[in-house]
Amino acid sequence: MSSISNIGHFVLPNDALANLTEIYRWIGRNEEMYRVFKSDIDRIVEQTIQRDGYFLARILDLNITDTRMRLILTKDSNPRNKEERTLFRIKEALAKMQKHYKQMRHQSNDLLDYVNFIFGHYGEVKFAYAEADRRAVLQSQAKKSKRLIIDEINEKIELFLDKKAYEKLIVYSHYYIDFFNIAPFTDYNHAAGLLLLYLLMLKGEIEAFRYISFFELLYGEYPGFLKELQNASVNWKEGLAQTLGFVRFIFRFILQGYEKAEAVMNEYKFDSTLTKCDNIENTIFHLPRIFTKEEIRMQHPYVSESTINRTLIKMRESGIIKPLGKGRSAKWVRIAND
Structure with a gap:
């Protein structure tokens, strides 16, 4: 039972509602931020991608020296081994998301393509299987591809968003919890989930993460992030997951991102006067x-x-x-x- 399937039971208390309201005030300032950064937008986003790549590599514990990381991320230095090739591909994937996030999809096959693009040099990643019907006579009937599970969740997400039945950021937060618990691939689910969350934030109009590093901020909050994610996963299989703590974390995290982006914007304005x-x-x-x-x-x-x-x-x-x-x-x- 997925969190998306049970989202109708989710209740947003007043404190979280206040934070969500504040988030939408910031979203209303997206155009203002864009106008300030417009003349240097390509360079600013490029530097955001570089910092995102660096801190995602730290989160994933890639065995690459800081010097080599900076050369790959800032100078496009040719990778010397598989770990460095992974970082090089991460940078390319982040750049694609930053440029095309509005058109990009998060269906099962799309996510698998991202994972194989980044990690395929270690071996092909495939969809894993989940138990389907314990009463099935044939072994083939007792297994269900997790691709189908992710697709079913995405169908519900599209329906909810098209009908505006639930708020987008709440839906996306629950989707990430489901992805984490389903672990749809044979490997690299953790990295895939982080990239999915990155994409969902951009698709949720959180444009602060075009100007400041999403993964740098997450790196500093990572223990709290994992704690809330694990708490939201308790009783997930039974359909009784308590997801409010994770949603609260995401809301606070977004607000931190916008506050940091505003500080960068003000500094940029000041710099432009000198x-x-x-x-x-x-x-x-x-x-x-x-x-x-x-x-x-x-x-x-x-x-x-x-x-x-x-x-x-x-x-x-x-x-x-x-x-x-x-x-x-x-x-x-x-x-x-x-």
Whole structure:
């Protein structure tokens, strides 16, 4: 028995309703955010994808060094092994979702295609089977492909959304709980579920996750996320799952995303009023005496590499800073404060 099938029994208390109302106020500001970021939208989304790829790799515990991860995600470095190929494919999948999420589907075959695209180099992933009818005479009748179970749930989702019977984010939260418990594939269900949730957030018009990293935020909240997901899975098979805690978590998580996106938007507005080089210089004066380019990038994610390099060269020629070492990992030291 799926959570989607029992969604009619779900009751939203006042505190969760207040959060949902606040979410829709933020959704109403999606166009405002887009107008602010419009001139740099491609670069901003690209950097969001890079951070999403990095933190999803951390969540999945991919055995890749930070240096190699950054080269693959930011420089399109060619993968050297299967783990790196997985990360490379994750980045491509995230980019496709960011670009085409409105048209993308989450039917069973679509999800299987995503999984095989990312993990197929380890071996083909197929649909798993669930027990169907214990009274069946033939063994073939006693098993039911989990593809059919996912498709049945998706049919109900489409019906609910077409008729506007239930609120979209509540429906999507319950769909994710069902996917987690059904585990429809022979492998990589956890990764598939996280990518599904990512897609569902975008399809739910949570456009904050175009400007800030969904998986970076999830990485910081991951223990709480797993706890609520496990709580929502108790008695799931019996159709008695208590899903409110997970829905509450998702609502709070979305609000955090929008608050972070607003902070980025305000910083972006401020940056646009200053020359980029002057703004970077100001940042350097507030960094530790010995610093790296990566620390500058963290403060100015939307400034190009060439602008950062130009500012460093200018400050070096002025005798304000000097390099310590060479190459990508070189550090800089501030030798003057004014």
